[in-house]
Amino acid sequence: MAVTVSLVLLFGLVLFFLLRSKSLGYGAAFIAAGFGFFLASTGAAGPINQLAAAVINAIPQL
Numbered sequence: 114m115a116v117t118v119s120l121v122l123l124f125g126l127v128l129f130f131l132l133r134s135k136s137l138g139y140g141a142a143f144i145a146a147g148f149g150f151f152l153a154s155t156g157a158a159g160p161i162n163q164l165a166a167a168v169i170n171a172i173p174q175l
Contacts, residue, residue, distance in 0.1 A: 128142055
């Protein structure tokens with residue numbers, strides 16, 4: 114749960130700074146958020162969460 118919340122905050126901050134630097138328009142941000150929301154409700158959510166957890170667990174071992 115803590116990893117999920119941290120990733121949501123990380124992606125939220127990245128999206129915020131992209132919007133602020135005008136590298137990403139509001140329409141594209143809305144599409145990106147909608148895509149993430151709908152992707153989370155598919156069968157791809159499990160493998161994506163496992164991949165993110167594996168990457169996070171591998172970072173301290175580098």
